[in-house]
Amino acid sequence: xxxxxxxxxxxxxxxxxxxISMTSFHFPPWAIFITWAGTFAAGGPSIGLLKKFWPTxxxxxxxxYIIVRCFKFSAQHLTGNAQILAECAIxxxxxxxxxxxxRIPALSFVPGMFFGxxxxxxxxxxxxxxxxxxxxxxxAASLLMNLLGPIYAWLxxxxxxxxxxxxxxxxxxxxxxx
Numbered sequence: 001x002x003x004x005x006x007x008x009x010x011x012x013x014x015x016x017x018x019x020i021s022m023t024s025f026h027f028p029p030w031a032i033f034i035t036w037a038g039t040f041a042a043g044g045p046s047i048g049l050l051k052k053f054w055p056t057x058x059x060x061x062x063x064x065y066i067i068v069r070c071f072k073f074s075a076q077h078l079t080g081n082a083q084i085l086a087e088c089a090i091x092x093x094x095x096x097x098x099x100x101x102x103r104i105p106a107l108s109f110v111p112g113m114f115f116g117x118x119x120x121x122x123x124x125x126x127x128x129x130x131x132x133x134x135x136x137x138x139x140a141a142s143l144l145m146n147l148l149g150p151i152y153a154w155l156x157x158x159x160x161x162x163x164x165x166x167x168x169x170x171x172x173x174x175x176x177x178x
Contacts, residue, residue: 119146
């Protein structure tokens with residue numbers, strides 16, 4: 001059986017994100033694209049990569065959720081420079097703690113943490129999720145979409161016919177006669 005070009009498979013999958021985002025859950029489709037591309041940037045879909053990727057995405061989303069909750073708490077109790085300093089301290093402590101978890105071998109894929117981290121912030125502050133602006137609903141929506149990205153990468157890799165990249169082709173310069 002002849003496979004469709006990978007570009008066609010990827011484009012058909014991209015079309016499905018329109019329907020995913022149209023549901024009443026108001027899912028953030030970009031969270032799929034972030035981890036879909038991230039999967040290929042990390043070497044492509046494989047069981048080994050997914051075992052590193054999925055847990056770290058979840059950690060990133062959870063830490064972003066904690067930061068947002070702490071920011072909301074500080075905003076209720078502080079104002080002005082005190083609030084700004086509190087937010088700086090909150091971000092420093094929780095971002096640093098999240099990254100320190102990357103020293104644990106099973107959690108060493110720190111870019112995965114930032115895929116989850118960034119997707120969560122875009123979801124909650126963009127008003128996406130089943131309850132726009134709700135931190136917990138945004139966490140569920142962003143993590144679900146992040147988890148789909150590597151599945152889309154796997155589908156693209158296994159259903160599409162790929163071509164060699166230009167940088168991997170033999171590109172030696174022709175011999176110059178003297």
